[in-house]
Amino acid sequence: MPEKFRNRYRTDTSRLRSWDYRREGAYFITICTHKRQRFFGDIIDGKMQLSDIGEIAEEELIKTPEYRPDMNIKLEPFVVMPDHIHAIIAIGDNPFNSEQDTHHTDGALKNECTDAMHCVSTP
Secondary structure, three states, X not given: OOOOEOOOEOOOOOOOOOOOEOOOEEEEEEEEOHHHOOOOEXXXXXXXXXXXXXXXXXXXXHOHHHHOHHHOEEEEEEEEOOOEEEEEEEEOOOXXXXXXXXXXXXXXXXXXXXXXXXXXXXX
């Protein structure tokens, strides 16, 4: 069994090892603030009240498709919470995930990188 991360998690990654994350698809993402600090606002009377930083975070998230038009991104439903953001981002066919770029003719991945663009480590 993998060691716990910060004495909390029992997995070394939540990523599906066999999935090429450059592929087309809808991806559920969570982005957390440093040390889960409540930078983005507070929930008051059951409604999220964005702080100035929360408004900036929301505006920047909304701009994601225009920042990366080359990746054919569509922002699906999202929610900004006091210390994190949940979003669904749909990645469409693009030059970075075309079959000819990511797979050999036998279907195997050309390299170990399984993330679009930046090749974030996925041990």
